[in-house]
Amino acid sequence: FIGSVSLTNATLKTSWDAANLYVLVDVKDQHLWSDSPSPAWDDDGAELFIDPQNKNCTDPCSGVYKLLFNIGNKTLLEKGSATSWSAWNPTGVNYKIKVNGTLNNDSDTDQGYVIEIAVPWNQIGGQPAINTAWGIHFKLHDDVNGGGAEVHEDLSGDDPNKPSTWFRVDLKPAIITGTINAENIEGISIYPNPSNDGRFMVNYPEGASGKEYVIRITDVFGKEMLQIKSKLEKTQLVNAYGLQRGIYFMNIKNEEREITKKIIIY
Structure with missing residues (x-):
């Protein structure tokens, strides 16, 4: 975000192997807040939406997923169920959050936080085939001055509840360059x-x-x-x-x- 509300910005990177989808979120945020008892999106954090089978549906249909992690280690994991989101309890989803700064202190300037996520393919319908597309959407929650997040910004799609509007990613094999046998x-x-x-x-x-x-x-x-x-x-x-x-x-x-x-x- 750039402007009068917040100077927060985020970089999202993805990688994958035969077992997992890996996501890294690097957020630059000058003031880190984690002071809300609930819900998870009322503190600084990031939310990832994935459509690994490219369902491209207009509602949260079966086969799409969302994962929310905030800097207070609160999480919200849900999956699509016909036309709405429902509770999701996957096995083997791992994450780590590194906070660069102090929480709930408006008198200093923080650097931000990094979230690393590993999602097993077998928990989201299996690994997509090479050279196919899948959907991804990212939402950043920013608590500017405590007491609840003021900004909920969609960064890669128009509507988190409409997978058809999410960004499409082409799954390509890794290319290694150089004089290699x-x-x-x-x-x-x-x-x-x-x-x-x-x-x-x-x-x-x-x-x-x-x-x-x-x-x-x-x-x-x-x-x-x-x-x-x-x-x-x-x-x-x-x-x-x-x-x-x-x-x-x-x-x-x-x-x-x-x-x-x-x-x-x-």
Whole structure:
């Protein structure tokens, strides 16, 4: 938002793999509020609407979903049911909220908050096929000065209750660029992934030992979090202990090949 009501703005990013849909919401907000007992949308937070099977219906029909998370860790999960929303109790939905600032203090200037969400495909009807479209809508709730959110802004569609108005996303396969031999890509494995402590073992293909590699770990915004330069053995420990839980990318490169793989710390 830009104007007299609020200077809050948000960036939404999505990613996916065979198991989950991943969503990251980065909100810049100078004053963070979480002082309302209910409902969840009366405090600072974000609401995600998804239509994974591209139903494109004019009401909250079966097969569409919404997930609301606020900075006070209140949630609201609902699914479409014919023409209205109903309670939804999925299994395996994980989220993390990082608050950059102090809550309920109008005398200072905060930075904002980040919400990371992982939604299992098997809880929303299965993974959509490659090269098909699905619907997504995003709503930001902004409590400007406490006591309840003054602004409820739809950022990617006209009506949260009409999936036919939501933004359409084309599901495309990942494209890796660079001078890479496909057999070499398959020869590099990273485990455990996800990791519960930030430690990953990288297993290299035959012939990799003794060659100099550069390993970089970046966050979803491309910020470098770790860099390692070394001559490698067949198996190497990459110690990212200390990084916060979330989604990262590990780039492994030498003069002959390059590969980037998504890693998760939980």
